[in-house]
Amino acid sequence: MTGRRPDRCRAPDAGHDRRGPRPDERWHRPWLVAVLAGATLAVLAVAAFGLPHGTGPLPQLARHAMRIALPRWGTTEAVSEVVYGSRGWDTFGETFLLLAAVVAVSLLARGREARSEYVGEASAGRTEQGEADPDEGVDSEESEAREAEHGEEETAQSAAEDADDDPLGEPGPERAVGMTVLVRVGARVAAPILTVAAVYLAAWGYTPGGGFPAGAALAGVAVLLYAALGHRAVRTVVRPSVLEPLELLGAAAIVALGVVGMIRRSAFGENWLPLAPQQTIRAGGTLQLFSAAELIEVATGLTIAIFALLGMRHDWTPDEDDDSASPALETHEGQS
């Protein structure tokens, strides 16, 4: 193990012979990196001076969007009109790109066993896994391991069900999965404000149309609550059986909106609702519904992606093939 950086993430036994020690370097071929990145920077810098310096006329498409924003969509926000109107088809594709990415993350992050929650089942499963099989005799190694485990249980297993049940002022660290009382209070104050702000952004904002940022903010609230209060605080909502149908519901609503536009009007995604007065909650016709569906889609999609990633390390099933798959490991053990 000489010559390896100590911070490298690697189990001590996994050092196969093909991974020889390498020099302690921060950059891989720094001269090549410098030449390539420097050349790219030079090209981009030359190109930057050829770009419009804020003087060019507004492109035709942008002018068109500004012109039709009020008469056709009843929205005073040209960007919303472009997102959900003129370039609605692009947004439609982008939504399904996000959905495809979420499906990819869920698939890659899937554990060996079906789970009803993203995080937290590892601690629940630990108790079950710790129970001895009555048909199996107990050897000295197992009894030793159990004794050690029992010693640890007092600190690790007795975390309070609710972080608030953990007594304050006890010596030693708090055992609950949540953070300290200060962080918990801060999160409890911030979460409703952020939720209301996110929904306000989607429903009113300047005018309707803030589905994307609002969805990101809602996903942020879920992460904030998880970080501050622990998985038990979010388990009723942040679980695959709730988030996945919601996400697909959002996607289905977006498809339905477009298809109804095609049936009732001339084209996919065309507005088919009567226009309400501008700057009211119903302004924008189907644009507002599209934005609301995006809110659901983005909020659930980001939450699924984040929690699927967080839950990946909690796969508590032991790797059965570990020993048979690496002969190098066996010879290692044989020698020692």
Next chain:
Amino acid sequence: MIVGNYLAAAVLFCLGLACVLGRRNLIKIVMGLSLMESSTYLLLVSLAYRNKATAPVLADRPGHTSERDLVHGNVADPVLQNFCITAVVIGVAVTAVFLTVVVRVAQHYRSTDADDIRELRG
């Protein structure tokens, strides 16, 4: 001086590129890709800029401008701002997939060093 923004975007892009090319840690490579994505956001929003223009919002116009002024081009480009929103969402989606792959690679090889991931070699 919007050229400053363009140059900042170019520098950000090249920092990300250097990170992707020169680092071996997979998480740092993903961070480099993320940095390259952010540089495009800066470039798109800077391209939308117009001298002495207002936001592309038709309500609450500043004093002396009429709706007609706005429609005739005295606003920032809304289409490029839309591109930026699209790019942000795609950037998040791509980063999430990359990170998932990195975690799986780390679990499989017990290493986040790109030099240890050699099974596809040759």
